Amino acid sequence: MTHVFTIAIDGPAGAGKGTLARRLADHYRLNLLDTGLTYRAVAHALLRLGLPLDNVSAAETAARQVDLAKLDRSVLSAHAVGEAASKVAVFPSVRRVLVEKQREFAKAPPGAVLDGRDIGTVVCPDADIKLYVTASAEVRAERRLAEIESIGGTADFNEILADILRRDERDMGRADSPLKPAADAHLLDTSEMAIEAAFLAARAIIDDVLAKRNKA
Incomplete structure (x- = not known):
């Protein structure tokens, strides 16, 4: 990879795109940005x-003060922060500020994996690879419940499912940068995939694109 290489990963909450992004960034030795954390930082x-x-x-003032190098996942991963983030993310002025920061991050060598809701459509429309990672709402709720229980917490499946459906509606229904696959994105449905299978499927897509480019 001699030029700045960008992998854009989009999809709804709980589809597994964050874990996949981390695996791909490590494998291809690229920088990594979970753009959702930038909106969570504003909400926090x-x-x-x-x-x-x-x-x-x-919210716009808070967005301007977001430092991508100081995003603390342990603090920003709280459920209440995530709920609040999906509310401040509807403001066009906040999105403009954060998108500019995200684009600057993507330009830094050797390149980056960015995951979020509008990477392939808005932030990096010219990304080398675009993946749209999805899964059924029920599967995503089951994963979230398992995640909570794995750290000793308790939660109700139906409440988690309702929360996911509300977030989907907000993300897909907002006027500015709604969640949707880019026209040239590769669809990856992880409903019946473990993370390793999803990782291998994504790698196959990326390696195929790289192989074709090297032949050109």
Whole structure:
């Protein structure tokens, strides 16, 4: 890879794109950015300051202060932060600020794997590889429940499922940068795939593109 190489991974919550992105970034030795953490950072800032989530001006200010090098997953992964993030993510001004930061990240050598909701359609429309990772809502809810239980927590499957469906509706229904596959994205349905199978399927897609490019 002699040029800046970009892999864009999009998909709904719980489809497995984050884990897949980490595996691919490690395998191809690329930088990694979970763009969802940037929106969570904005939401976390508002929650920490006790500001309402519909305060667009405060959200935009928080977005400008987001430092991609200091995103703390352990703090930003809280469920309440995720819920709040999907609310501030609907503001076009917040998205513009964060998209610019994300694009700058993608330009840094040797390249990057970015995962989110609008990478292939908005952030990196010229990405070398675009993957749209999805799974049924029920499977995604089961995975989330297993994740919570694995760390000693408890949760109700039906509540998790309802939450996932609400987030899907918000993500797919927003006017600015709705969640949808890019026209040239490779669809990867992980409903019946373990992470290793999904990783191998994604690698096959990427290696095929690289092989064709090297022959050109």
